[in-house]
Amino acid sequence: MIFLGILLLISFAFLASAASGGIGIIHDFLSQDTTYRIITLVYLVPFIVILLTLSILPIIVGIGLLKLKKWAPKWLLVQTIFLTILGIVAFATIxxxxxxAFSWYLWVKVKKHKKLFSK
Structure with a gap:
């Protein structure tokens, strides 16, 4: 069980670095024309889905184990709470x-839209 915790900790470190690398992908998506946006979506959507799935799994497992706390040992409950918190942090990081990126994109669009109608 400790090995599983260490393995999950390492995987969340990779998740956090992948999420920060995702900023570049999203920036590419938002700054290109329609043709390149479609191409970017082909690898952006699975990337986001996989990262979100991996970050939600510990939350689901944690909640499930906390509901079974009548027979679960205390060290398992502590580790479950830790993994649940880690899952929430990874989810927020992603x-x-x-x-x-999308709020920046919308802000730029609104700013251009205001300039068009202010003239």
Whole structure:
């Protein structure tokens, strides 16, 4: 069980680095024309889905184990709470650059739209 915890900790370190690398992918998506956006979506959507799935799994496992706390040992509950918190952090780490990139994109679009109608 400790080995599993260490393995999950390493995988979340990779998730965090992959999410930060995703900023570049999202920036490429937002700054290109329609043809390149479609090509970027081909590898962007599976990337996001896999990262979000891997970050949600410990939350689901954690909640499931916490519901079975009547027979589970205390060290398992502590590790479950830790993995659940880690899953939430990984989930936030993955979603933060995505939300930031799309909000920046919308802000630029609104700014250009205001310039067009202010003239």
């Amino acid at each position: 979603l933060a650059p995505i939300i930031a």
